[in-house]
Amino acid sequence: MDLTEHEQAMLAFERRWWRYGATRASAARQRFALGPGEYGAVINSLVExxxxxxxxPVLVRRLRRMRATLRLERSERHAA
Incomplete structure (x- = not known):
């Protein structure tokens, strides 16, 4: 199954969100009409x-590394 145009647009946005001159959350809301939690959930499922x-591949691997780092930091905070 190929990616839809919408999914491809979301990946392209994730690669260049800072060019929109806003925070990622507000730019995602404007571009895709998704709140931060919804947008994050879609991106997380998409990168899998x-x-x-x-x-x-470069973007998806970077996003996977960032997600793994955040999870590790959260688990270390909870363990402390």
Whole structure:
């Protein structure tokens, strides 16, 4: 299954969100009509898909690394 145009647009946005001159949350709300939690959930599920990895491997790997780092930091804070 290929990525939809909307999914491709979301990946393109994630690659360049800072160019919109706003925070990621407000830019995502304007561009996709999604709140921060909804947008994050969509991106998280999208980066798990092999089609997303094939479409933009550098971005998807970077997002996966960032997510893993955040999870590790959260677990370390809770353990402390």
């Amino acid at each position: 898909r092999p089609e997303a990895l094939a479409h933009d």
